[in-house]
Amino acid sequence: MTKQNVVVSDPNSGINTATFTAAAVQKPPPAPGSCINISRKTLVEINSGPRINSWVDSMRASSPTHHKCTSLSEDNTSWMVHHPSALDMFEQIISASKGKKMVMFLDYDGTLSPIVDDPDQAFMSDAMRGTVRKLARYFPTAIVSGRCRDKVYSFVQLAELYYAGSHGMDIEGPSKDSKYKKGAQAALFQPASEFLPMIVEVYKELLDKTNSINGVRVENNKFCVSVHFRCVDEKKWGELAQQVKSVLKEYPKLRLSQGRKVLEIRPTIKWDKGKALEFLLESLGYANCTDVFPVYIGDDRTDEDAFKVLRERGQGFGILVSKTPKDTYASYSLLEPSEVMIFLRRLVEWKRLSLRRQSKIQKQLEEIKASLKN
Numbered sequence: 001m002t003k004q005n006v007v008v009s010d011p012n013s014g015i016n017t018a019t020f021t022a023a024a025v026q027k028p029p030p031a032p033g034s035c036i037n038i039s040r041k042t043l044v045e046i047n048s049g050p051r052i053n054s055w056v057d058s059m060r061a062s063s064p065t066h067h068k069c070t071s072l073s074e075d076n077t078s079w080m081v082h083h084p085s086a087l088d089m090f091e092q093i094i095s096a097s098k099g100k101k102m103v104m105f106l107d108y109d110g111t112l113s114p115i116v117d118d119p120d121q122a123f124m125s126d127a128m129r130g131t132v133r134k135l136a137r138y139f140p141t142a143i144v145s146g147r148c149r150d151k152v153y154s155f156v157q158l159a160e161l162y163y164a165g166s167h168g169m170d171i172e173g174p175s176k177d178s179k180y181k182k183g184a185q186a187a188l189f190q191p192a193s194e195f196l197p198m199i200v201e202v203y204k205e206l207l208d209k210t211n212s213i214n215g216v217r218v219e220n221n222k223f224c225v226s227v228h229f230r231c232v233d234e235k236k237w238g239e240l241a242q243q244v245k246s247v248l249k250e251y252p253k254l255r256l257s258q259g260r261k262v263l264e265i266r267p268t269i270k271w272d273k274g275k276a277l278e279f280l281l282e283s284l285g286y287a288n289c290t291d292v293f294p295v296y297i298g299d300d301r302t303d304e305d306a307f308k309v310l311r312e313r314g315q316g317f318g319i320l321v322s323k324t325p326k327d328t329y330a331s332y333s334l335l336e337p338s339e340v341m342i343f344l345r346r347l348v349e350w351k352r353l354s355l356r357r358q359s360k361i362q363k364q365l366e367e368i369k370a371s372l373k374n
């Protein structure tokens, strides 16, 4: 694992301090897993090349609005064979987790909340919040989001969870040695803290440069900046790409990746949601355990890094939330947040009944022991 920089926060101050460990910063990966629809060639062009058209093509590729009718049926059949519904496979999933400690990782936007035009309005329902609260009673649960940690916490509002914001670059997890203990002091891990001033600068420049384009939303996610173009007329995508490019060319230490209707600008450090998942597992005391069963649910390209980590570890699995077939490292699928809620509720119910059964058996054994003594 990358050398880490863990800082214990003062829960009363509201101020999170962090120092920076130079060893945590490495050269940028040439083709980050978060950019699956964008080829290495395209990334190089984005960073240095002249063709704005390739930007717009990438923006379209990352933001599909429909599938070709001719291939839809074929795609769907193959998709459901290779990535069946996690609801249909529930019994098999439970069976695979038998005797292992399940740990839950949840993306936020598009997974727990619906995707909406205004990112500030991406609220989760009370029903979903109640479900996640119950989930956390039975399983260690972390939210892993591209949003800044404070923002995602303001949406979720559950103190019993762990939070990884800014694509895992801002983690509030359990303290070392504490494992999963409620009330344990939180530990902060911020591997990109030296980039904070640069991110603020770029955020302001992007706000200024894109101001004239109707519908653009620039969001400061603390360790990364998101440029949402969900509400921008497609005819203006070229102009938007040009403006973003003009800002980025001055910042070689930042890189660009794309999600669904969003351009993400973040530091060139080798850190992503997959690394955040590994960090949290280690913090929970499961680094070298063979009996841990991590489950990661997400809907975005950036979640692929976490799905990939689970494939490579051969532990647990990923669930992609999507209504359409996609290239993914996830093993299973769910259509939308409402299905995520049903899946989480089934997990809670299964665990509740399982614990009740164990308790009943334990009680019977104790009664037998007591009767033998008499």
Ligand SMILES: [Mg+2]
Pocket (backbone or CB within 6 Å): 107, 108, 109, 110, 111, 298, 299, 300
């Ligand atoms: Mg998402």
